Amino acid sequence: MTGDSLGESSRSVTHPHHHHSSSENVPDNGKGKGKSKSNGNGNGNGNGETHPVVDFTAGVIAGAAGLVVGQPFDVVKVRYQTPQYAGKYKSTFSALGSILKEEKVRGLFKGVTSPMINGVVFTSYSFFMKMQLSPESNDEPSLGQIFLAGAGSGVVAATLTSPIELIKIREQSAPPHVNTSTIGVLKHIIKTDGFRGLFRGYQATALRDLAYGPYFFTYEAMLLLFKHLKKPPLPDNHRKHEGHTLIDEAEMELSSGLSWAELMTAGGIAGVTAWLATFPIDVFKTRIQSAPWSSSSVSSHGSTTTSPLTGSSTITTARTSVAVAKPTLWKVASTAVREEGWRVMFAGLGPTLIR
Template sequence: MAGEKVAGDVALDPRLDFLAGTIAGAAAIAVGHPFDTVKVRFQNPSTAGKYSSTFHALTTIVREEGPRGLFKGMASPMASAPILNGFVFAIYGFLMKAQLRSENAVPTLTQVFLAGAGCGILSSAITTPIELVKICQQQILEPTSKRLLSGAPPNIPSTRELARRIYRERGIAGLYRGISATAYREIGFGSYFAAYEASTRFFSRPRPGHDSAEVAGRHPDVPWYGLLISGGFAGAFSWFTTFPFDVVKTRMQSSADGHPRPYRNTWSTIVASYRAEGAGVFFRGLAPTLIRAIPVNMVTFSTFELVVNTLS
């Protein structure tokens, strides 16, 4: 009926998806960045042996570099990742809409996966340089004791300075080092959205007069704990399925300083890493990533749903 909006209509509004995704992305960065720093330290061969566990890495970084050591490189993702997150949700909604015959159609999980994988691949063009700069900042080791003795301020280049330096020394290709591995990893957005949709459907309780198509569009009838559990499950599941490519990406981008290393491309990095350290290397840093993924994606999806349902 004209003038009426059902949940399915709200679900496929790219403008609302973009706004809600941007706000959710900012909240997620604030919650998860310390664990991302730990993950990068574990995946970087030059620092991996320094830490024995996630907790040991957290406490060691705080002791040697101060609390701000956990937030190194956060400026880069905070300045751009929330907007990128908004684009991810907006592109996901657009690709979903392109697959459905009507606004109220209930998407299959296969359609959800394809829309998620598509938006992930497209977003890798923006994600790659952002993460490269972040990783370069996160792997800078600067003990607090040395700073205190010298009285000098932290010698960490800003996001803009580092990006300019990389571009000046290696051109645009330097900023996009690791893009293939990033794209493979970002296909995991397919499992990310599919896992979330499957989980929320399990928790959904349609209200009288509302059919399943409306509930599938946004999730107003899923209890708050269902949204939290679904978000945490989606984050952990998607990271577990694509984590080896994140290790490969981190190794390629950590070697962007030009030293001769065997990380020339995705395949050579996989082969060299396996020969040197075995299959276990592809899951190094998984523990802090999963610890981070659960609360971060609880915050991401619950914030997204809150904004959408508030403004719809």
Template sequence: MDFVAGCIGGAAGVLVGHPFDTVKVRLQVQSVDKPLYRGTFHCFQSIVRMESVSGLYKGIGSPMMGLTFINAIVFGVQGNAMRLLGHDTPTNQFLAGAAAGAIQCVICCPMELAKTRMQMQGTGEKKSSRRLYKNSLDCLVRIYKREGLWGVNRGMLTTLVREMPGFGVYFLAYDVLTRGMGQEPAERYMIPKMMFAGGMAGIASWLSTYPVDVIKSRLQADGVGGVNQYSSIADCVRQSVRKEGYMVFTRGLTSTLLRAFPVNATTFATVNLVLMYARRAEEGPTDCESAQHGHHTQIQQQPSSL
């Protein structure tokens, strides 16, 4: 049931947060010499004006397709890791989250590659005259045919470097916040507290790994149009800092933080409501509340679909 609830909650989070993610990626990879956007809000306005509202949802098929596998991996690995570690402590929450983050990269990296390529397609055009990819799946197939398995997993190392500490911080922050606020099963404000803890945990997670995400986006967008600008991670960092200074690592941060809170709050609320109603139907109100309380530390959602 945790798996089903996680998938539904993740889907709700993607629908709420994808427009912010599109803005983040556009700001991260735009040319410093000829920038299209002056900032977060100008980027929003420009996309809607030039590409319509649907432009904000470019590439949404990829995270939607990957949600089932990602949530299955994250919930399964995190739960098993916590059982192996034996004690529900903040440190163990971090370690279990880091393990879950590392393993789900197998799905997350290709998914985000397709998402990034789709988000960059037809930039500034209401009706793209040159559509390289029909959809996210077509994007991955074409990349595989052209570059092989290595191309489909472009940005894997940076994804690992982002996801391991990112998930660790997320699970740690959520655990610390829920412990600090207290969560009784019959408490009137349990859901708002959970939403607040999830939203703040998402923000903490992104702040801890955001510079790595900028480099990952640039590497995964590199090669669009047939021209490769970076030869390695180090080369990408070196060129980015030389051209734009260290502030390059904050490109799109406003959009990301605006997205992080509602996405994680929505995800947690949806997951918990699904579990609440499912257990109430199966076990009755009292048992449902007890089961939910016992599971509250496990009902946690990742930040990359953050």
């Protein structure tokens, strides 16, 4: 997945097989099972479990690394999904060149999202896994349990992802000649729509971030497949799980006998699968968060202007006013498909998969 919550954040988190803490395997009870012992570097909590702060920090580092590589492609994705840019770019790389020419390097990094999103995913994944498994269990979590823990972590992360991506999308969809800032967009949203305006598109964001479920499910399923294809097949890892955090899982993967190429292939396939499962929701979420919406009112004899900074409408009224309709997921989705065809559900998929 990507760094935007899947994205985006998003969308996205990368499975942390690049992160593992030092540990040593010591005999457990003479039955051949090993137990990870903290090496005294402060990463443990005294009983072999990874401290939540370590989980969170690892997620933040992974998210920051993903942002540096993937942010330009995220900008292109949002441009493809925003109606006012329809037809402007011929391809992903022509879009990158056009943005670089018109907006300089800064344009490729508009709306950089917070890497804290990955930290929330790492921490909440561990929480949901512990809810399903006994602390004394030596069993590998099932694919179903992995799916539920991943999906739950995505919904929790959406609380942070939704307002961050709203600001990001407002910045990324602004016209090239408009200089935006995160603080400026934030102030405008609160001034125009109040604090609740920061959570426009939360429902769509939560539905999209359920993709962490199929992501982790597919990743683990691919590892099982690669182990089975070995000649002879690799034995199951009988090492005791200690906390069921993503860092614990990463340590076990590194000692599983699979190569880095196999681990990275599993991560790539998992990312593509997760995006394909929920990408239409991401398209409609972008449209919801970039569409004009104001808590003001409109008159039959009024005029409407749209702010180039945020896309919010400013209404000048003269007579009787009525409430402005707010975009809903169903309304945005049905209108887009009816007017632009089913292909609109995959607008921006190319740069997303490259990222």
